[in-house]
Structure formats: structure tokens, C-alpha cells
Amino acid sequence: MILDIISAVLILLGGVLSLAAALGMLRFGDLLSRMHASAKPQVLGLLMVAVAIAIQYPTWSTVTTLAIIISFQLVTIPVATHMVGRAGYRTKHLRRSMLYRDELAEAVDRAEARELAWERRKGIGTDHNDG
Numbered sequence: 001m002i003l004d005i006i007s008a009v010l011i012l013l014g015g016v017l018s019l020a021a022a023l024g025m026l027r028f029g030d031l032l033s034r035m036h037a038s039a040k041p042q043v044l045g046l047l048m049v050a051v052a053i054a055i056q057y058p059t060w061s062t063v064t065t066l067a068i069i070i071s072f073q074l075v076t077i078p079v080a081t082h083m084v085g086r087a088g089y090r091t092k093h094l095r096r097s098m099l100y101r102d103e104l105a106e107a108v109d110r111a112e113a114r115e116l117a118w119e120r121r122k123g124i125g126t127d128h129n130d131g
Contacts, residue, residue, distance in 0.1 A: 004056075008052075014045040014052070017044050018041070020041045032085060035088075039081045053066060
């Protein structure tokens with residue numbers, strides 16, 4: 001009886017966090033805010049639902065499967081969010097006025113300068129081969 005109540009509360013809280021993530025995706029205006037809204041509560045909501053399932057079905061196979069699922073989520077979601085954020089930054093799909101401090105600007109400028117230098121060297125090499 002007590003475990004059923006705990007499981008129900010965990011599932012309800014997990015659902016509320018997932019709903020908050022979905023609403024954040026709809027309501028927030030820029031890429032970085034949407035990423036924050038989608039990643040943070042979604043992982044915690046999934047964790048709560050997984051714990052509720054583990055409480056209801058405390059078998060070895062269920063708990064290990066849930067542990068693997070949670071582990072993959074905890075490893076992949078931050079990496080995916082980071083990569084989407086960097087791609088959004090590089091393609092200028094964010095509001096720079098919302099940034100408190102732009103720590104990535106110097107690295108992106110250096111990378112763009114290297115890319116431009118590489119294209120120039122590549123262009124010079126093909127001109128000599130054609131003529």
C-alpha cells in the first residue's frame with residue numbers, strides 16, 4: 001500500500017516534470033533556453049518514473065534494465081544538448097543579447113580563421129594545377 005502511493009507520487013511528479021519540459025519547449029523563445037527546458041526536467045522525470053517502476057517490479061532484470069536506460073540517458077542527453085548548443089551558436093540561431101558572457105566567441109573566431117586559411121591554401125593549390 002505504501003509502495004503503491006510512493007510509486008504513484010513518483011509517476012505523477014515525473015509526468016509533471018515532463019509536461020514542464022514540453023511547455024518550456026513551446027514557451028521559451030531562443031535555442032539555449034529551450035535546450036535547458038528540455039534537458040533538465042526531462043531527465044529527472046524519467047528517473048522518477050524509472051524508480052517508480054523499480055518499486056512496483058523489484059526483479060533483478062527490471063532493475064538492471066532500468067539502470068541501463070537511466071545510465072544511457074545520463075550520458076547521452078548532456079552530450080547531445082552540448083552539441084546542439086554549439087551547432088546553434090555556430091549557425092547563429094540564438095540571441096546574443098541573452099548571453100551573460102560569450103566564452104565561445106574567441107574559439108569560434110580562431111576556427112573560422114583556420115577554415116578560411118585552409119580554403120585559401122586549397123584554392124591556390126588548384127589554380128596551379130589547372131594552368
